[in-house]
Amino acid sequence: MxxxxxxxxxxxxxxxxTRGPEPMTWHRTLVVRGPGVLPVVLHPAG
Known part of the structure; x- marks a missing residue:
């Protein structure tokens, strides 16, 4: 935990x-998928 x-x-x-439009959206996605997607979430703009 x-x-x-x-x-x-x-x-x-x-x-x-970042002050994104819907931060909870990618927040929930990260929690579900796991920390493996963290780099992608931290850099959504590429």
Whole structure:
């Protein structure tokens, strides 16, 4: 659970930085798919 809590905290910070239209969308996707997709989520613009 510690890993998940840290992941959610990181995502919350990323959401505040990017200020995307629907941050919870990719937040939920990351939680479901796992940390393997983290690099893609952090750099959606490529």
């Amino acid at each position: 510690e890993g998940r809590l840290a992941l959610e905290a990181l995502l919350d910070r990323c959401a505040q930085i």
